[in-house]
Amino acid sequence: MTIARVRAWLLAEAPASRAQARLSRTYLGFAALARNPLTVVGLVIVTALVLVAALAPWLATHSPYDQDLDRRLRPPDDAHRFGTDQLGRDILSRVVYGARVTLAIVVLVAVIVGPIGLAVGTVAGYFGGWVDAVLMRVTDTFMAFPRLILALAFVAVLGPGIVNAILAIAITAWPPYARIARAETLTERGSDFIAAIRLQGASPLRVLCGHIVPLCVSSLIVRITLDMAGVILVAAGLGFLGLGARPPQPEWGAMVSEGRQFLLDQWWIATIPGAAIFLVSLGFNLLGDGLRDVLDPKAR
Amino acid sequence: MSARAGGTMIEVDRLSVTFGRGRVALEAVREVSFRVEAGAAFGLVGESGAGKTSVLRALAGLVTDWRGHMAIAGTALGRRRDRGFYKLVQMVFQDPYGSLHPRHTVDRILAEPVAIHELDDAEGRIRRALDTVGLGPAFRFRYPHQLSGGERQRVAIARALILEPRVLLLDEPTSSLDVSVQAEILNLLMRLRVERGLTYLLVTHNLAVVAHMCDRLAVMNAGRVVEELTVDDLRARRPRRPYTRQLLQASLGYDREAAAQLETFD
Amino acid sequence: MTQRPLLTVDDLWVRFPGRNGPVEAVRGIGFEVGREKVGIVGESGSGKTLTGRAILRLVPRPGQVTARRLEFDGIDLLGISERGIRRIRGRRISMVMQDPKFSLNPVMPVGKQIAEAYRAHFPASEREARERALDMLAAVRIRDPRRVYDLHPHEVSGGMGQRVMIAMMLIPEPDLLIADEPTSALDVTVQLKVLAILDDLVTQRGMGLILISHDLPLVASFCDRLLIMYGGRILETCRAAELHAARHPYTRGLLESLPRIDRPVRELATLERDPAWRDAPPG
Numbered sequence: 001m002t003i004a005r006v007r008a009w010l011l012a013e014a015p016a017s018r019a020q021a022r023l024s025r026t027y028l029g030f031a032a033l034a035r036n037p038l039t040v041v042g043l044v045i046v047t048a049l050v051l052v053a054a055l056a057p058w059l060a061t062h063s064p065y066d067q068d069l070d071r072r073l074r075p076p077d078d079a080h081r082f083g084t085d086q087l088g089r090d091i092l093s094r095v096v097y098g099a100r101v102t103l104a105i106v107v108l109v110a111v112i113v114g115p116i117g118l119a120v121g122t123v124a125g126y127f128g129g130w131v132d133a134v135l136m137r138v139t140d141t142f143m144a145f146p147r148l149i150l151a152l153a154f155v156a157v158l159g160p161g162i163v164n165a166i167l168a169i170a171i172t173a174w175p176p177y178a179r180i181a182r183a184e185t186l187t188e189r190g191s192d193f194i195a196a197i198r199l200q201g202a203s204p205l206r207v208l209c210g211h212i213v214p215l216c217v218s219s220l221i222v223r224i225t226l227d228m229a230g231v232i233l234v235a236a237g238l239g240f241l242g243l244g245a246r247p248p249q250p251e252w253g254a255m256v257s258e259g260r261q262f263l264l265d266q267w268w269i270a271t272i273p274g275a276a277i278f279l280v281s282l283g284f285n286l287l288g289d290g291l292r293d294v295l296d297p298k299a300r
Numbered sequence: 301m302s303a304r305a306g307g308t309m310i311e312v313d314r315l316s317v318t319f320g321r322g323r324v325a326l327e328a329v330r331e332v333s334f335r336v337e338a339g340a341a342f343g344l345v346g347e348s349g350a351g352k353t354s355v356l357r358a359l360a361g362l363v364t365d366w367r368g369h370m371a372i373a374g375t376a377l378g379r380r381r382d383r384g385f386y387k388l389v390q391m392v393f394q395d396p397y398g399s400l401h402p403r404h405t406v407d408r409i410l411a412e413p414v415a416i417h418e419l420d421d422a423e424g425r426i427r428r429a430l431d432t433v434g435l436g437p438a439f440r441f442r443y444p445h446q447l448s449g450g451e452r453q454r455v456a457i458a459r460a461l462i463l464e465p466r467v468l469l470l471d472e473p474t475s476s477l478d479v480s481v482q483a484e485i486l487n488l489l490m491r492l493r494v495e496r497g498l499t500y501l502l503v504t505h506n507l508a509v510v511a512h513m514c515d516r517l518a519v520m521n522a523g524r525v526v527e528e529l530t531v532d533d534l535r536a537r538r539p540r541r542p543y544t545r546q547l548l549q550a551s552l553g554y555d556r557e558a559a560a561q562l563e564t565f566d
Numbered sequence: 567m568t569q570r571p572l573l574t575v576d577d578l579w580v581r582f583p584g585r586n587g588p589v590e591a592v593r594g595i596g597f598e599v600g601r602e603k604v605g606i607v608g609e610s611g612s613g614k615t616l617t618g619r620a621i622l623r624l625v626p627r628p629g630q631v632t633a634r635r636l637e638f639d640g641i642d643l644l645g646i647s648e649r650g651i652r653r654i655r656g657r658r659i660s661m662v663m664q665d666p667k668f669s670l671n672p673v674m675p676v677g678k679q680i681a682e683a684y685r686a687h688f689p690a691s692e693r694e695a696r697e698r699a700l701d702m703l704a705a706v707r708i709r710d711p712r713r714v715y716d717l718h719p720h721e722v723s724g725g726m727g728q729r730v731m732i733a734m735m736l737i738p739e740p741d742l743l744i745a746d747e748p749t750s751a752l753d754v755t756v757q758l759k760v761l762a763i764l765d766d767l768v769t770q771r772g773m774g775l776i777l778i779s780h781d782l783p784l785v786a787s788f789c790d791r792l793l794i795m796y797g798g799r800i801l802e803t804c805r806a807a808e809l810h811a812a813r814h815p816y817t818r819g820l821l822e823s824l825p826r827i828d829r830p831v832r833e834l835a836t837l838e839r840d841p842a843w844r845d846a847p848p849g
Contacts (some may be wrong), residue, residue, distance in 0.1 A: 511830070
């Protein structure tokens with residue numbers, strides 16, 4: 001099966017099966033994404049993050065936890081590509097393993113806030129009335145929590161740790177997505193195709209899950225992707241404050257914090273993980289922008 | 301729901317529909333009454349804001365704030381509709397670009413009503429439905445944005461017919477289509493009505509379309525029925541009320557003298 | 567037409583870049599408009615709207631307009647500068663579009679918009695412009711001009727909004743008016759009233775009018791001459807009174823596929839599209 005034939009099959013005017021139609025749409029979506037070079041850059045960065053996290057044991061040259069006080073504060077050289085920190089740990093390996101932590105934070109937050117925001121927003125928008133009022137007041141309540149204070153409160157109650165940091169971020173991050181989903185639902189609720197499916201006897205659950213949610217998912221994906229950059233920074237900030245990862249876990253924000261006191265003479269300890277944070281945030285931003293261009297103005 | 305053969309299929313008696321409350325309440329429909337016999341095609345004609353679409357939506361159960369009496373096949377309609385109703389009455393909407401879900405293939409659009417009502421032989425039904433409206437299997441897995449306006453409207457008609465209803469509510473089914481496509485869709489609708497013995501309630505502002513499709517019509521203005529007449533009377537230029545006469549005159553094309561005589565009603 | 571035509575169009579093309587080569591929306595058409603009412607009729611995708619916009623150089627980017635001749639009253643419309651075409655727009659050639667909701671400024675009272683349109687082309691004080699605007703509102707048969715002057719676009723009905731649009735476009739006293747589906751969004755009785763106003767104003771001022779529409783019977787009953795467009799080309803031109811004798815199969819097909827109140831048929835004739843029509847000589 002040559003590339004040309006596969007491509008022709010994907011672009012077929014008259015798909016012959018459900019699978020073909022869906023694959024065709026996915027392919028066209030990717031092709032549209034690939035047209036924008038900046039988006040491709042973002043996609044490459046995000047993919048690199050995933051790969052680095054997955055292949056960490058093979059990419060790291062040392063264990064991220066091995067201390068060697070004889071070799072502390074060494075500048076980048078052949079043995080330690082990014083140098084060593086104040087406890088003699090290899091920074092390259094810590095950054096590589098730190099990618100896992102960052103990826104875990106990103107994925108877990110997205111997986112929590114996405115479905116919650118979607119569920120709350122679509123239900124509120126579709127049913128209206130007191131359901132809408134109650135759900136929106138709940139949303140407002142959660143939106144009022146200041147993120148860092150909440151994280152402090154969690155730490156005070158549950159102790160420091162990545163999971164608690166994730167929870168704190170997720171709990172304060174879902175309200176905007178509920179609002180987006182609600183706004184989209186309100187727009188689509190009066191459409192003829194919703195009236196049509198209701199007229200065929202569809203239950204509200206079917207209408208919500210099969211018809212309304214697919215329309216809201218695009219803007220939600222775009223928004224979440226764009227917000228990932230912010231989530232990474234917040235997690236890094238929490239780590240910086242000592243509220244996220246506990247030592248000796250290699251979390252990028254914590255690494256920046258630890259490297260603060262050595263910034264002038266051993267700049268690599270703080271700067272390298274800082275550059276990683278910057279790069280990944282940038283990657284998510286570029287990808288999110290590109291996704292918006294592709295997903296939103298679909299011919300409706 | 302049983303259906304009396306040859307009896308009254310649609311009964312609307314002193315129907316009133318209000319939108320909004322209090323000071324901003326709008327009486328879209330005011331005490332409208334008419335009957336449609338089984339197998340007949342009845343037109344509801346009027347200009348925008350006349351209330352004709354609201355009548356249709358009230359019958360369909362899409363509007364709940366109404367007073368009066370409505371019945372399909374002899375059974376009175378309440379605030380809510382049940383499954384049996386949806387197997388008896390279906391609707392075709394005006395805008396083919398808005399009445400199909402943009403993310404669903406034609407196959408999904410047709411399969412869903414079959415799934416909701418747990419009917420057998422989904423595959424066969426879908427294929428027959430597409431065939432009935434003149435779309436080949438090549439259209440089955442396309443998305444709406446890959447179809448032309450006429451093709452979308454055919455899909456909408458196929459969707460309406462797949463549950464094998466007895467009544468079709470048609471809301472300006474060809475107003476958004478090009479002239480040449482309109483003819484095809486109107487022909488299709490006429491053929492289907494004869495083949496399946498359907499009852500049509502057609503809402504439109506276009507008198508020529510009503511004259512072609514229907515036997516009788518009611519003219520609406522500002523929420524009320526101004527006049528009920530047969531299409532024969534319309535063609536013979538025998539409307540009784542001045543509003544109808546004016547509408548008829550305006551539909552025949554631009555005429556400077558006629559334009560000068562146009563009054564505003566209500 | 568004994569005088570020189572107001573507008574001469576020769577070999578007009580409008581092209582848009584596309585994924586598989588340029589998309590040619592208007593393909594080498596030519597026609598003339600004098601002080602008369604000319605109707606351009608076509609279905610969606612025929613290129614009629616872009617033709618109207620091309621005349622005023624309002625084709626959105628990245629569209630490109632080329633022509634052997636696009637001349638208005640001796641002025642080369644494609645050759646003059648951006649400043650030059652701005653002086654023509656509104657003052658000598660005006661355009662009325664379909665939906666006043668989208669072409670009127672929603673936050674400004676309608677009377678003020680008309681007055682502004684006047685002051686954009688003539689030096690005048692605010693009071694003078696207001697007086698002129700009120701006169702114009704009366705000319706489009708709005709019964710209470712002073713009250714309507716202060717209303718916002720969302721407060722007026724469709725027919726009134728369209729009349730405001732016409733007032734705004736005619737106050738600078740242009741020689742040529744291009745109306746793109748001016749009555750399609752209106753009820754049929756309101757359509758007639760608005761067309762009657764257009765009819766009178768155009769006749770009184772000796773203007774030329776290009777009416778672009780998909781509604782063949784309406785245009786045939788209103789205009790003097792018709793141009794039938796399809797696939798970016800003009801397939802037929804004829805005098806409105808002679809439409810029933812039209813020869814091109816597309817025109818005949820359109821005529822026969824329309825349901826008519828006075829002519830009952832069992833089945834409407836459907837149009838068989840002949841691909842050869844796209845390759846017809848530009849006309």
